[in-house]
Amino acid sequence: MSANPAPATPDLTPPAPTSPNPTTSRKRARPTKSCFECRRKKLKCDRLQPCLQCKKLGREALCTYAHGPPGPPDSENAERSPKRPKVDVSRLNSWGGEAARDLNAPIGGYVATALPMDYKTTVQESTDRTDESQSKTSGRLQVEGSKSRYIGLGDRMTLLDHFPDEKEFIIGSFTDATMAPIVNEMTIFQRALHRKIQPLDRLFEDRTALVAEMLKSLPENTTVEALKERYLTNMETVLRVVHVPTFRRQCSELQSFRTAHNSTLPSTVPESVLAQLLAIISIASRLIDSKDLKTSEQAISEERVTTYLTLIPKWLDSLKSKERLTIDSLRVETLLLMARFANMATLLNLWKESGGLVRAAMAMGLHRDPEHSSDLSPFAKEQRRKLWQTIVELDLQFSLATGMPCAVQSSDIGSRTLLLVNDDDLVEDMPNYPVERPLDAWCDALPQNLLASAMKPRLDATNLLARDIDFNADIDRILFLAKYLELGMRSIQARLPQQPKMKQRLLSDIMLDVHLRRPAIALYQTVALSDQASRHPEARKGVLRNSVAILTHLDALDPAIADLDTIQSKDYLNFFHILFRDDIIKSSILLCYEIRAFYLPVINSPPVDPALLDNSEESIPWTKHSLTRIVESTLNSYLQRLGEFGTDLKIILPLSILLQSVRFDGTPEGKRDLMIKGSERVLQACRKAIPLPRAQDAQPQNGTAPNTQTPPLSNMPTGESWNPHQGFGIVMQLPYENGIPQPIGNGDFNPNVNGAGAFPNFELGFSDWDLMDQSWFGSY
Known part of the structure; x- marks a missing residue:
């Protein structure tokens, strides 16, 4: 992967002033040469492409000019400013590929300056927009009396x-x-x-009494073991938080000591491990089919889960300020956020909590690559990188779902890539990093490594959608980034090694797929639902492709349809409904929109720029009836799991009404x-x-x-x-x-x-x- 050449240092020396013509009082109009972002923010622009201000603030992708940057059109500028946006396929091919081998390379092969700089923009400032153009921007403010709320594009x-x-x-x-x-x-x-369920409302004398209550609230050791392993094998892939061998050893010590001493914690096990275990049980308790006798024996009552989600924040609040600045306490906060999401907390609250978690990680310096810190061992460095990646990923997903900006920009992501190794290969006293596994072999770190390789463009997409979008200025930018993400996603998926069928691998692959598709479908949706959709048929095609792909995962996890040698219970299907509840209903409603509008010729028209997509994407294979069957199957999946945790009639009823109407x-x-x-x-x-x-x-x-x-x-x-x-x-x-x-x-x-x-x-x-x-x- 070749890096972009650094731009020449601009000559900021002001030209010598010229004497004004005494006979002329009228000043000559100054041509527009500053970039749009510098003009909008009233910053001094050095007029390069990208300019220095945009590079410092991580806005390289937004650095555009009304009439192009100043200077003679040389060969370099001609390369950077093609007539139409083109995807740099060489960079896309490096996502999750050779870049992962270079231990000193930044995450992924994406560079924001790879985006084209000749987007069609309007000269008009955003403050001068008319009411008509304002109505095309994303998000809106809802006000009732003294109460107000911003509804983002992701709602x-x-x-x-x-x-x-x-x-x-x-x-x-x-x-x-x-x-x-x-x-x-x-x-x-x-x-x-x-x-x-009323949460636990009890005051504890001190932290010792609180820890004793946490230990007492644990279920039987057999249930703890089953739920802990269920979490570690299924969740510590795309979102990795703990060091699996260390956590297993500590939990084993805790359970053994608990059998002999009912209400005390062994001195070799930190209190944070107990808090992590409670959060993990709260997450794994949702990976269950209540109608399955085997899993029902390991079921945790709603009252007990509510107690766990109350005790963990109490324990965090009992920590002193310096005690919060540890990896173990940060792991507790991360697992608590994941547990709240798995237990149906509102996305807006999760977005606020994820932003606080990012800043807590920054306060510990996790946003800086620790490679050159002599005070950290190789083991500690890799644990920090892994946890930082998970925290940023959670904030990205919650920000995208709510249409809000992330707590970080793509320029804040500078850590080197995660090691392609199993957790067993990482030992606390290792003097050097272990030898990485080949790219075509599965390892514990591979899903997170591949997801991290696409972090920067996904951050740019999320923050772009959180802006006050003006379609006249931003529509080309949105579509290009969506196609860029889609091609990168295909490159990542092609690098997943083929493995024997396992439920854990299946869930991991599905989680990776949905996390990668979310930004692309959000970008396409922004255009496809606008009044300019007819001019950009590729947006509606992108919505169709990604919506169908997300809903197809329901079939892969449904024992009535899936491979019986892989899926025998509805536990994974129920878990998918919980983790991706927002994606399922959004994709279903978007398909209903296309079912109603299917008679329009847009669906079967060729893309505007076929070079940006594979030839296989030039036509859409679905008919109105096949899309109807997909939504009908999704509605049936909702109805068949009525009574399971996470069932919500506020989702099911509108979808049933929509499906009948659009047909x-x-x-x-x-x-x-x-x-x-x-x-x-x-x-x-x-x-x-x-x-x-x-x-x-x-x-x-x-x-x-x-x-x-x-x-x-x-x-x-x-x-x-x-x-x-x-x-x-x-x-x-x-x-x-x-x-x-x-x-x-x-x-x-x-x-x-x-x-x-x-x-x-x-x-x-x-x-x-x-x-x-x-x-x-x-x-x-």
Whole structure:
């Protein structure tokens, strides 16, 4: 991989002033030569390409000129400014390849200056944009009284804004005579699915008492061992946090000592290991199929998981300031963030926590490559690099999902590549680095190494999407980076060695694939859903390719379809639904968008620049019917796992309504009937799968409600009859006030606790907004 030549040092000496012409009072207009970013930020530009200011701030990819940089057009400038953006395939081929062999090379082969510098831009400043151009920018601010929230481009349910009829139907269903009984009955099912558990509310005298409680809360040793190994074999691949041999040894010592001494910790095991173990159990407890007898014996109750997620922050808060500046405590914070994500914490809170975690790592200096530090052993250096990569990766993923900027820029990533070795090859007292394994052989570090090789362009993509995007200036840049990422992803996937079929390898490959696809699909989606989509058919093709690829992973993990010698249980399918819940629903809604618009000629038109894509990508192999089958299969996967952890009717109901609607091009009345059938289908599945709470738990807290049992569903598929009084002993009494259905507790379906009448006047883009009492769109 050849490095870019360093630009010549600019001559910043100002020219000698010339005497003004006394006969001329009018000044000559100064030509525009500074780059866009320097002009926007009012910085002095040296007018190179990229300029010094953009290089210092890591904005090489954004350094563009309205009329090109000054200076005569020499051969070097001609190479840098081709007529159309071209992908530097030589750099793409180095992702996860030869660059990984060079221990002194920075992560990956991507250099921001590889992006073309001749993007079409507008001379108009962003502050001078008209209202029309402002409406094309990403993200929006929602305000209600003194409360406000920024909704980023990554917010999943804002996709429903592109389905105005269906969105209006969902909002109106709370007062609609036909739909109100259906959604209010679903309110009870939703509450049963999301029963809130009170966290541990207890004060401890000192840290010794807290550690004793943490140790006491552990399940039996056999369960601890099974869950610990489940985590280590499945998660310590793409996201690596602990040193596996050391952690196994410490956990073995802890369990042995615990058997003899019930409430004390061995002196050879740090307290941080206990905190790490609690977080790991909380994560691994979600890799389970509750209907599988083998795994149900190792199940952890929701109360116990909630206790773990309460005890760990208490332990972290008990640490003194210097005690927080250790790798072990940073590992606890990282595992806690992953455990909260696996236990359905809101993405906005996770994004805030991941940013704090990045800064905690920076306070320890993990963002600086430790190679030249004589105070650190080779073992400690590699552990720091591995943990830093995981922390940045988590922040990138949560930032992309929320449409927010990352805590770091691509210029902050300068550590050398991770060693291609197994954790067993890394020993604490090793004097030198071990010999790396070949690229065509599997090792523990390979997935994270390959993911790290694409870190810089993915960071650039995430931070670009978090900007105030103006399509007139940014659309070419967005599309080029998306294609660059896609080609790099294919190069990475081609380097994965072929191994015998193993569930752990399958999950690792899927996690790597989705993490690599997320930025590309977000970039393509930005263009494909804009009013300029018809001018850029390659964006819609990119959305189709990546959305179908993500949803195909459901089949690979479903025992009804997958290879039976690899997948026998739904544990991995359930885990995929939890870890990639946002990707599944986004991809499904995007395919619904294409199903509705499939008659447009854009789908079958050739790309604008075929040289940027393989010849196999010039046509789309899917039909409207095949896309419908994919979404239908995804909806079935949702319905079949009703009752499992992570099931959310706020996702399933809109998708069922959308799928019925986009398949129909007839009258509004016919579309309404189909959307009602889609709602009834979800309700019928709930009645069969979800145990309802006792009658007193389903009643409203204040006031009385008339007996408004849901009438029999019309047009429902025939099957066994259902009696709400049998089995669960519940009388369906739903709360009404002034003829308007009222919510029942938290996590229900009614979006407005003060009455539905005011809701349509406030444009809430189907987003998570717990503080606004929009409980229908609550945490996920």
